Amino acid sequence: MIGKLRSIPLKILILRALLRRLPKNHSKRTQIAEELSGREAGYQSEEYLDTQIQQLLGSKYIIFHDLNFSEGKSTYQIDNLLISPQLALIIEVKNMTGVLTFDSENDQFYQTVGEKIKGYQDPVSQVQRHQSYIKKLLKENNFPPVPVDYLIVINNQNAVLTFKGTPSEVRNRVCKSHSFDRRLPLIENNYTEQFLTEKELRKLSRLLLKLNTPPTNYIMEKYEIKVSDLLLGVHCPFCFCLPINRKKKQWFCPSCKKSSYNAHILALQDYFLLFNTKVTNQHFRIFAKLDSADTSGRILRSSNLISTGANKGRYYHPEKIPW
DSSP states (O other), rough: OOEEOSSHHHHHHHHHHHHHSSSOOTTTTTHHHHHHHHHHHHHHHHHHHHHHHHHHHHHOEEEEEEEEEETTTTTEEEEEEOSSSOEEEEEEEEEEOOEHHHHHHHEEEEEEEEEEEEEEEEEHHHHHHHHHHHHHHHHHOOOOOOOOEEEEEOOTEEEEEEEEEEHHHHHEEEGGGGGGGHHHHHHTTTTTTTOHHHHHHHHHHHHHHHHOOOOOOOHHTTOOOOOGGGOOOOOOOHHHHHHHSSEEEEEEETTTTOOEEEEEEHHHHHHHHHTOOOHHHHHHHHHHOOOOHHHHHHHHHHTTEESSGGEEEEEEEESSOOO
């Protein structure tokens, strides 16, 4: 059963929005573009593994794809979380080639391609951090102590896995995608006791969806991007010129001379992804480079957004993110 379908991950959408808004000569642009390229490749490989997970486990688990949680300044992005009466299982997917070394002796993870060696965040530490968060979430919300386990799947057949000082209980939780169906029962067989009732499973599913939070601001903070670094205004939907002008209830592009009624939609999407999931008239007017508060208000009211509050305290937000 699918509890949350996979869609384009929010971090990919945020990176795309950030590149739309960064000047071409910004010092972090190349680094951000590289991360986007890697995440897009990973997303394509995750879609393939999703089918395998659903075929093998869809009758036993409620499957949640791409969950995002936040706690203070900490964020947790979980590729796949599967819940059943016996077990909560985190499946972390990596799409990497070359020689991948899990070095537990030095608490590091690195990739070797030819003579080039590059370090990355350790997937084991990452997934164990997610494991601790889910355990804490269950306890704080008074659920029974259902075990939380994990499996790290390398979804690239050209990768070679090596380990340094890695204990067997961790090595047994790392596998290539072609051995996923054989490795998984080794974990499942450890958990036969039922902890969650059907009612508790439904309650937990609702909680996970409620707590699923877009990682707004996370990437800007990661790359130390300031608001002043970003380009403001509305893009032309035809030639992508920025900014375009508002004239007679339309957007007019000074470059290609074309007009649009709804060019502001992409600007609103960028705002919700980069800054906040709600916007005031004043903030949108500044972001879209509009001269009139009345014009800004009319655009917001006509954009199929939910409004809350009144007068200067009114803000607008979409029903869900991505919008």
